[in-house]
Amino acid sequence: MANFRPLQPAPMDQEAPLQPQSRSMLPQKPKRTVTLGACVACRKRKSKCDGKRPVCTCCGQKETDCVYELGPNEKPSQAMKRKNEEMQGELSNLRQLYDFLRLRPEHEAMEILRRIRDNPAETSPSQRIQELANFVRHGNLLDPQHTHSSPPPFPREHGQSVTLPSLRLALDAPSNMDSHRLPFPGILSMGVDGPASQRRRFASDTDVSARSGSSTAPPPTSLEAILSPSPSTASDDSTSDPRLLYIRNWTNVTSDTNTLVSLMSAWTTCEYNYYHYLDRDTFLDDVAHGRTDFCSPLLVNALLASACFHSSVVKDREKPFSETLLTTMFYKEARRLWDTEEGQDSLTKLQAGICLFLVLGKHGRDKVGYTFLAEACQIAHRMDLFAIESPSASQSTSHASQTNWQRVQGVTAWALFNFQLTMSFVYAFPVIIDRPPSIAIPYCEDFNSTALFQSECAKHVLILDCVDVILGDSKADGDASKRLEEARTCHYRLTQWWKSRSKHLDPDLMPTRENLLCAMMYHVNIINIFQTTLHGEATTQQSENYYDHARIATLASLKEIHRLLALQQTRHGWVDSITFVLHPITIASFGTLDEISRADMDPRSTSFDSSELYQGLRTCLRALASLTSYSYYAQPLFRLLTQKCQTLGIRLPSEVQATLDSYMTEEWTRNAASLVSSQYIADTHSHETDAENARMDAIISGWEALSLDGTGKMKGPEI
Structure with a gap:
């Protein structure tokens, strides 16, 4: 008989076929829950914590x-x-x-x-x-x-991050700082590649989003919370002035409302409050209502290009003319619109010319920017803003009242007069407009809110009378005693103006960014008045007495700039400065080096580090080093200053040396030589002997032969 297994009956339809025992599913263990961190109590008990919140199971x-x-x-x-x-x-x-x-x-x-x-x-x-x-x-x-x-x-900027130094560097910093030395600057220095915002330490399980409305908002006890903006910053600005929301209708570069509002806020804080080259209220009224009396796409794009330098919503601000940079896109759009308006004269085009000069000047291309400033001055003349008689309001359109038109004319004319006069001293070119506007200084009915603008208008009228003294043109007269007396008179008139200013402009009582910068520029004006005398030689007893007076006044102004820079650092830091502060920093830096040389101070002596002049120089170095993180033109100025310090044998602070290393590479030097086109003279002492070679163009072109070795001593020809 065959040895086969007996057949079994087929299963009925309602019966499920039996599965082989080998295929039976084994019970699976539940997946292990990964807990990132145990609670404090479970850690102490060494118990297994499941990480549940608000209370774990254990x-x-x-x-x-x-x-x-x-x-x-x-x-x-x-x-x-x-x-x-x-x-x-x-x-x-x-x-x-x-x-x-x-x-x-x-x-x-x-x-x-x-x-x-x-x-x-x-x-x-x-x-x-x-x-x-x-x-x-x-x-x-x-x-x-x-x-x-x-x-x-x-006040915070949108999307801002910071780069923090090591805690050990901060703890090891000497505590016996001189009265003019800044607090540890690296802590407040801004970097574009800094750490992302971190969450706060939790005493309970409540999520950060439940407390602040955003999971990325930094804690109030964190440094980043001080410097980084809340995501609602732009909405807060637009709530306080809803007209800002309509800026998006005037540019094709971006439609991101938050970005545009953030840029407008930064522009108001770091540019408008100081330069005041337009009337903000009438400008925003036209922005909101779509009118073109005091607003135009050209002006808006130029203004936003300039605002990009002051807001960290724009990444890589220190890298100029990158194709993907928001600054570059706004600038190119403004240039296109400028060309389309060729032959047309308007207040908005005049104001855009000032903006475009600022944009290029911040990039170190003031030679190119000069064409826009010169054209703005030509527009003002063609519109009779500087005519003998005040211009009429006949150009007013149906949308603008005569009062608004006259006010905007007055603001634009006086702002242009102040601006071109200041820039002629800063960049050493001839004064373009040699008489003040015939229009009365506006805002007389609202003095307190516009006191700074009116005060600056009065100062520049005085400065215009001192042009020959400041620029040294009176040397041709040949009468040394007359030149000395003119400089003394200019100094007296300037100090009287300073004493008569409103208390609202006192940088100690009201230390706003614009008040501090205006105070620094007042002391820069005093230094300029006396620089010709100090760079010459005293030949008579009278000139020797005047020389001593000039040096005392100059030294006092240098120390006052040092103090104001320290106050700026304490009050505001450098992350959102008015970039024009580069000029008083540079004047104070090289002026301090001149005073150190005149005083025959030995940088190797033990008393040098604690001297008031050296502490003031450190203040300038650290401020300039902080500005390099987002201001491109600060970089070549910083390199020039540090190289002169090393030429004189002055030791650089370690954090300053670390910053300098980034701007000593061949690639950086090559890029700087191709980008910078500037008439700026940083070292005014060199200006007396060889003005052309003292300009930044000539200096940067000779840097390829310079390098620094590990000891910090210069190789190659001296500056």
Whole structure:
């Protein structure tokens, strides 16, 4: 009989076929939950924590407090980085408080001490330090209505990040700083490749988005929270002035409302408040209503191109004329529109000419920018803004009232007069407009809000009378005593103007960026008045007495610029400065080197590092080093200054040397030689002997033969 297995009956339809035992599914273990970080209680008990929030399972069973040191979805390495930033932010706040107590008047320092002692019980020490730092930074001490109130939110720029130095460098920095030395500058220096915003340390499981409305908003105790903007910054600006939202209708470069509003906010803070080359209210009215009396696509694109230098929403600002750079796109659009308006004269085109000069000047291409400034002056003459008689308002359109038209004419004419006169001294070209406008200075009915503009108009009328003295043209007269007397008269008139200014413009009482810069420029004017005398030789007893007077006045102005720079650092830092501050920094830097040389100071002596002049020089070096991170033209000026320091045997601070190394490469030098087209003379002492070779064009063209070795000594020909 065959040895086969007996057949089984076929299964019925309703019965499921039996599966082989070998294919039966084994019960699978649940996947292991990965917990990024255990709570504090589980770590102490060495228990397994499942990471559930607000209370983990283990703590819930044991009825213990459940506190996480890590934020939701935060890795331990990220937490370590966040804690490091918080420590550095707190260190920065403490240094600012220290500098405030050291530099400010007695009554203001006592107010801070009172607030330190009056510590609310519900506020942690870190939060209290942050509150006090904000209070100091915003300068509310002298405003009675703010004396016992919280400081306003710190003005921030959209998308800004910072590069922080190591904590060890900060801790090792000497604490016995001179009165004119800045707080540790690297902490507040801006970098485009800095760390992303980190989450705050959590005392509970509440997500950061539930507290701030955004998962990327930095904590209030972090340094980045001070400098980086809240995502709602643009909406806050547009809420305060909804007219800003209509800027998108005037440019084809981008339709991103947040970006455009952020740029307009930066322009107002860092350009308009100082130069005031248009009437902002009438401009924004036309922006909102689509009118072209005081607004045009050309003006808007030129204005936005200039604003890009002041907002970190624009990445790689320190790299000029990149095709993908927002600055370049706005500039090219403005250039296209400028060409299409050839032969047309308007106030908006005149204002755009000032903007385009500023754009190119910030890139170190003032030679190219001069054509726009010269054309703006020609437009003003053709529109009779500088005629003997005041121009009529007959050019007013149906949309603009006669009052608005006259006001905008007056603002534009006086702003152009002030601007071209200042730039003629800065870039050493002849004065284009040699008489003030016949139009009355506007805003007389609203003095307090426009006091700075009116004061600057009055100053430039005085400066126009001193052109020959400042530029040294009176040498042709041959009468040395007459030239000395003219300079003394100019100095007296300028100091009288300074003393008569409104208290709202006092940089110590109201340390706004524009007030501080105007004060620095006043002292630059004094230095310019006396530079011809100091670079000459005294031949008579009278000229020798005047020489001593000129040197005393110049030295006092240099020290005052040092102090104002320190105040700028303490109040505002350098991340959103008015870029024209480069000029007083440069004048003060090279003027300080001249004074060190005249005084025969030995940089190798032990007393040199603690001297007032050297501390002032360090202030200038650190300010300039910070500005290089977003201002391209600051880079060649910084290199020129540091090279002269090394020529004189002056040791550079370690952080300054580290910054300099980036601008000593062959690639950087080659790019600078091709990009920079500037008449600027940084070292005015060289101007007396060889003006053409002292210009930045000539200096940069000779840099390819220069290099620095590891000891910091110069190789190749000296500057």
